[in-house]
Amino acid sequence: MTVFPSPSDDELLRLILAGDESAFVALYRRRQSGIYRFALQMSGSEMIAEDVTQEVFMVLINEAKNYDPSKGSLSAYLYGIARNHVLRALSRDRSFVSIGDSYEEDGEAGHEQLVANDDPLGDLTRNETIVTVRQAVAALPAHYREVVVLCDLHEMSYVEAAQVLNCAVGTVRSRLHRARALLIEKLRARNEPGTASPIVNTARCFA
Template sequence: MSIQDEELYRRVLHKDKDALESLYDKYEKLLFSFSYKMTNNRELSEEVVQDVFMKLWTQKGTYDSSKGKFSSWLLTIARNAAIDLMRKKKETPYELEERDALQANEPSIEEMYEWKEEATVVRQAMTVLKEEQQRVIRLFYFDAKSHREIAERLELPLGTVKGRIRMALKHLQTEMIRREGGEERHE
């Protein structure tokens, strides 16, 4: 978490509306893009963004810097909000295969990191993942499938799916840090 994000978050915890507005300005486009990838629905995506910032303001869940980056925490809240809204409205997530057929050159993970990383770096970093890890990441994050749904679809034990997701994220994080030329930090 950057010093600026950390300070803004601390101020939001003390009900500083200007701090919330600053975080909104910084992350609204990222959260909307991420939500739209999952829902393929503009209205639902806007609702997801509003839900994320309402949860931030009402402190439904607290950020813990020892568990990862602030932006990743916001994306997780957005992912969960999108899944909840799609289930509530009985919407189905836009299938990755259909989107890829329409937009063949667009990498599915690019927008998640676009605020920080260049698209080519992310695309290259994904190549270090094993195919089965890439597949579970796509199903989990972009098709909004639950661990159980992924296990059923891939005919794998639930524990294997959870392990692949964990390992894939760890490998991706390590690769991104390596490509940045930095050392692994525990933010």
């Protein structure tokens, strides 16, 4: 039996430029989940995440020829577009997005089926931890939040994250280090309320 290797992103893009719909669908199905999760984790809103995913692939449909492979992978290109749209959406809807919106509430209900239910007490603890960590990430300033989302939640390398964020690798490294320190500080303060620092109680910062 002959196994055909799946075409690379660049090959699919070439076919898309030639008008191949199946190539577009294949690329969309390969990349949409990552883009959607990135937007969801950055914005905390499923609605924004869907809009951003749609916008990203609309850009691909209309301006695919603008992609320059020498500047990074297609995946990084798509994440970069998603990032710009997320930041724009956050800036536009600043007053409407809060930590406790659909991502925390609907998201919990929507993805409940993803959690095994063999150990209810363990699941409860794990769910609490997940919610706590998620809230702490959501409360980070955007430039720290994005490196945590890309490097820790999407397991990108520093180089890939730097391509997405259009910055130096060293910048990604230092921001991640600082972001994790902030997260530890926030999580520790949650566990020990008496030691809460002023940073802990601030709402999401979009600086």
